[in-house]
């Protein structure tokens with residue numbers, strides 16, 4: 201189905217017809233609590249094309265976060281596959297899944313999840329540092345730092361680089377988190393209710409930032425229960441009773 | 448790379464691991480201090496034991512001694528394994544010093560050769576300087592300088608000199624504790640003013656015939672001039688041993704060479720023209736091994752010489768040859784037991800360090816659970832998280848143990864000063880502390896109450912506390928200055944005797960740290976920290992990242 205005509209007039213139409221960057225097929229996930237099975241995902245299918253912005257909507261507890269964690273390779277499904285670059289990420293071996301998380305996806309969480317001991321700049325650099333070994337770091341440091349500084353500038357925190365998260369407001373923290381997610385130039389940005397902890401005004405600013413990133417070609421999968429926020433996305437999918445349906 | 452950054456950050460910003468590092472530091476410091484002091488003691492004791500008897504000794508089995516020792520000494524001395532020998536005659540006896548009769552072990556020595564084998568010369572207590580200090584003049588400048596003031600020189604010949612010759616008696620050197628008037632001051636030092644040098648004492652011994660029966664004349668005695676006192680460091684020796692010249696004691700004991708008319712054993716009549724000779728005897732020959740030979744080699748070489756000697760003289764019961772280790776086996780085994788105890792202590796403390804680090808790290812992992820989830824989300828591997836916490840443990844171990852080393856060095860090197868302060872300066876320090884502390888406390892309470900009403904609780908409390916603390920300090924100072932004997936009384940009332948030099952063998956606490964001991968302990972502490980961090984690190988690595996992210 202083609203949603204491009206209804207939503208986004210600033211997206212290059214070519215991306216829509218290119219092959220999917222990420223494919224989710226028949227994903228199942230259940231939890232066992234106190235002897236009872238709770239089936240959260242029961243056969244989720246979904247495609248994400250390059251440059252596309254997909255919003256996943258659903259009620260609280262419907263399994264949106266679970267789905268996002270699976271796409272990001274942070275959790276393992278009972279059944280089904282997430283295919284990236286032609287390979288099922290759950291069949292990757294020897295640290296390749298860690299590398300996938302490090303280089304190909306970037307997570308943004310509802311409650312920011314910054315490391316409190318690090319400054320804003322260091323938080324942004326975390327992904328780059330994880331990517332590099334101790335011996336390789338001196339060679340990469342300059343480049344990584346320049347990129348992190350540029351990213352912080354782009355999210356409007358050029359002046360706050362040396363500040364630790366406790367000195368930043370919620371909106372500023374989420375900007376740092378977005379910059380951190382982008383430091384390794386990921387193919388997909390995975391955002392789990394990025395505005396969930398913010399007031400309307402600040403939430404709007406964050407959405408403007410994400411929209412801007414999307415305009416610059418960033419592929420985004422965003423989870424939210426807020427329809428207004430989802431409205432900016434190219435495509436909206438509803439998670440109901442363990443399966444996705446187009447809105 | 449993130450590991451290093453995080454380790455450094457966590458090290459500076461986290462209280463928990465700081466406690467872990469503190470625990471490691473204290474454990475390290477404690478073990479280094481104990482090992483250094485105990486080890487220092489054990490070394491001192493062992494060295495003393497060795498220096499007491501020379502490397503190897505050839506001892507008569509009986510108090511009556513053995514004859515022809517000159518031949519044996521010459522034979523032993525000729526051995527390549529041996530660098531020096533010296534005969535020693537020893538017996539039990541009494542000295543009567545200023546009305547006190549004291550039982551002692553009397554050693555007749557040839558000081559020159561004896562001193563090459565057994566520590567003697569540097570155990571001598573008094574020199575001419577002590578004497579000049581005592582009498583307030585400089586013997587080297589005084590015209591009337593009697594050579595008698597060369598106390599050490601006289602002790603090295605055991606021959607009275609100068610005006611002491613006037614006594615017409617042999618010289619004697621006594622253990623410092625033999626002298627009933629001698630005692631140690633609070634710092635463990637003996638004073639020359641209490642020494643018995645230049646007094647005379649009666650020396651009584653019981654001569655025995657070769658067969659062990661009391662000799663005809665009964666006990667024999669002589670007057671002797673005390674030339675000096677010695678301190679070997681071992682209380683038993685210092686309390687019960689005196690030295691006189693070899694030939695003096697030999698003669699006194701009737702162990703010298705005797706010539707006389709020969710008697711027919713049948714008739715009891717004197718055989719004209721015939722002479723009977725009783726050879727001189729000694730109790731012991733002390734031997735020093737030559738450089739480059741092991742103790743056992745020296746021992747067996749001497750043993751061989753003694754066997755040949757017994758063979759040639761057809762002596763059925765030859766003297767015993769023993770190394771210093773064999774002679775002091777009891778004592779040395781006790782020392783070895785102590786070493787075992789120290790090792791045990793080291794193991795226990797290592798376990799304590801491991802548990803401390805494990806607990807604090809476990810707390811840290813709990814506290815950092817969400818951050819671990821974040822790191823995994825950003826791409827850190829399980830191995831990465833594991834090595835992050837292990838590295839953290841390593842860092843805590845390195846920091847803690849190096850600080851501990853510094854603390855231990857600081858304490859051990861100043862142990863004698865610290866003990867002196869605890870024993871003699873605690874009272875005055877406490878006086879200052881409670882005057883200042885009391886002032887501060889009153890100031891804080893009163894200032895707090897006043898400030899509460901003026902709505903400036905904190906600033907008023909602090910400023911009044913500081914003010915009254917200063918007043919307290921000045922008050923303490925004035926009271927110490929004005930009240931007579933206050934400082935002295937305080938220091939006497941409040942003192943902590945960590946070490947009472949009056950009751951110990953040694954007058955100083957050993958204050959050296961051995962490099963390899965310290966290195967070994969520091970490495971042990973670092974290993975303990977890493978081991979302690981191991982379980983929490985594995986837990987951290989095995990955390991489910993999604994669970995970790997949900998963790999509140």
Ligand SMILES: Nc1ncnc2c1ncn2[C@@H]1O[C@H](COP(=O)(O)OP(=O)(O)OP(=O)(O)O)[C@@H](O)[C@H]1O
Pocket residue numbers: 231232233238240258259260261262263264265266267425994
């Ligand atoms: N580890 C777990 N053990 C048991 N149940 C779990 C676990 N994780 C998630 N669940 C359950 O799975 C369901 C889906 O959770 P999920 O966090 O994905 O929901 P969500 O759609 O993101 O909700 P919200 O909008 O409130 O964030 C919930 O009912 C939750 O209780």
Ligand SMILES: [Mg+2]
Pocket residue numbers: 264265266392
């Ligand atoms: Mg959620």
